Amino acid sequence: MTSATRERDHTEGTGAGGVYILGGAQTDFARNWAREGLGIDAMMAEALHQGLEATGLEASEIETAHIGNFTGELFCGQGQLGGIFASLHPDLSGVPTSRHEAACASGSMAVLSAMAEIEAGRYDLACVLGVEYMRNVPGQTAAEHLGAAAWHGREWTDARYLWPAAFSDLIDAYSEKYGEVDYAHLGEIARINYENGRRNPLSQTRNWSFTPESFTEHDEANPVIEGRVRRNDCGQVTDGAATVFLASAKRARAYAEKRGLKLSDLARIEGWGHRTAPMLLSDKLREGRNTRYVLPQVQKTIAECFGRAGVGDVFALDAIETHDCFAMTEYAAIDSFGITAPGESWKAIEEGVIAADGRLPVNPSGGLIGLGHPVGATGVRMMLDGYRQVTGRAGACQVEGARRVGLLNIGGSTTTIAAFVVGAAI
Template sequence: MPDPVYILGGAQTDFARNWHREGLGIDAMMAESLMEGLEATSLEARDIQSVHVTNFTAELFCNQGQLGGMVASLHPDLSGVPTSRHEAACASGSMGILAAGAEIEAGRYDLVCVLGVEYMRNVPGRRAAEYLGAAAWAGREWTDAQYVWPAAFADLITAYSEKYGYVNYHHLGEIARINYANGKRNRFAQTRNWQFSDQSFTEDDEANPVIEGRVRRNDCGQVTDGAAVIFLASEARAHDYAKTRGLKLSDLARIDGWGHRTAPMLLSEKLQESRNSRFVLPQVHQAIRECFDRAGIADAYQLDAIETHDCFAMTEYAAIDCFGITEPGEAWKAVEEGVIAADGRLPVNPSGGLIGLGHPVGATGVRMMLDGYRQVTGRADECQVADARRVGLLNIGGSTTTIASFVVGRGE
């Protein structure tokens, strides 16, 4: 087995900020998160041996590529440091984490930075939706939809209903309500000051209008500006880091397991694959199971919390049975029984998730890992799950095309 990969910490920007309105560009967002991450971990730029930048659509929103090169301009000590950029739509951040972890496991480097970033609030909402639609197969999927991704996950609601019976909107609305409520406790959350009525999570067309199909406004993750950074280290480097700061390895976090799969691009192909499976999304379930096997845990209830992809409420609904929180098709039980609530048996998205906290696409996987680190090290502030020792993560890109799962635990 390769040596374990440790998480020394990191930082994120305030996801409520609109950087375009502030007159600041994507470079400023990258610089702020990096410098705050270095300060939070008491590291120096010269300590970084490799950088992985994760981003989906800077070319479209910012007319800017070559983000790895931009890193070398953020601090004089980063000039010459090897960098690379990763794109896998909403799972871009996790691809950078997997690559950085592989470098550490291979013995190439001892301390690697993963910096995720997305700058999206500089264009009108309709254009933002068009740009984000680049993760679907152009010209072949949802060509008649005004909003590609709400249409895609509306189709997933239909697929679940056809396989297991009608998906009750009450359960989707409750997932969204929980995540917005969790976001109110998160000082970084885009929606922390938003207000809702009693009708905001119902099928009320005025308080919660339809976007596409059965997807309504408050089911949707946010269009967000944001960046997040984490620093990963080998066991030897983590040991030295802890020793010089008067810490123990158990004061740090560690990546205990990972899973990574790529499903066919078209949602129709995915659903065709699932015809003879117990799951509508068998590749998602398999990525999670492979992660659990690597982490040496039997099931989801050996976790203390989960940060999962909730680009829409339906995405989280599907994740519930893929994680094995319930049997396939019975995710509604976990909602009705309060299992996934902040004070439930297995809290899901205590950070607020993509719906409550925000979804800067290329940074989301990095942010999830940062929140996993915060939970198991007791640094999650008002979002803290009591005595959290293991946190599961699920990050997807496209219509569950790219799938990444992690288990984050305490160091030993």
């Protein structure tokens, strides 16, 4: 197969019009489960049972389950999470399960796999559960565990905090290609996401306090972590789990009819994109050297998703939930989505486009910076927030009139990339 053929195959074909979202739940991301004396199994159980309660489903109705998790073995010495899932309710014994790992995109890989089973006609109702348990170890140890998403022994070996160092390098790459990135724009991204997080009752940072200097280059209020990345630019180390239930069109109709709902009361996954870039950031940046984008694989993933969903312009969306493991990650996503031309992400920030009351709100949930980032759960949480937005269930985070939401979830230094469009079912 030629490169051109492979590119064509990525963009042609059907979307995901037959996969519906029935709802779900997430845990409170402010909780420290180790301090409560609870393990990863308790976190999984709470997300599952709250999801069942929220949707009115029974455990016996689950036909297949997909678990998103990155580092269960490192943080709590626990693998085989599918077996734990099967232990959470007597009716789950015998349900087929799979665990998916792709660093911060683990949850999205679980979603994609559940979608594929539904589209193949194997099952009509899937449970997708993402989970990460990370606050039971010191911060330095957590940073070392999370470094498993880089190429061990080959990247950022001299950094104390690997991922801040990595995304500091991305700031340098953007500055080299387009002109100096102004920290004021990164600080504003962080400020918006913390502000959005304050409205989210499940946010890790909802009760945190800041001063105006917290989003500037003030070395006391916002100290440097690594290179050009400062403390409040960083997504959180979070304990958390999230669940969504995905269904075929047939199952979604039956679900709605049983509850006196219309199909339009549910959400539908309209399109998806999925790519994997080379592991080393240096190789990713080399790929972008002769293109308009610093990270071309991210832009291509979004474009493929939009193509499958029939989205001709990003402003056909009403909101976006994007990966902001660092403020720079969101900065890079702005032009990759097409909100601005390449290298002009700063315009959308200065013009208020991405603010909660802007033309295209980004991370109304608070994102990874404001809401929190339990790594394996993040992709599932994004899908849940997309469902909540387009069905009018997002509470204080609701974007008025939202009917279509874009999602972008990445793992590592944009190694695994997943994008989705979630829309109100029709």
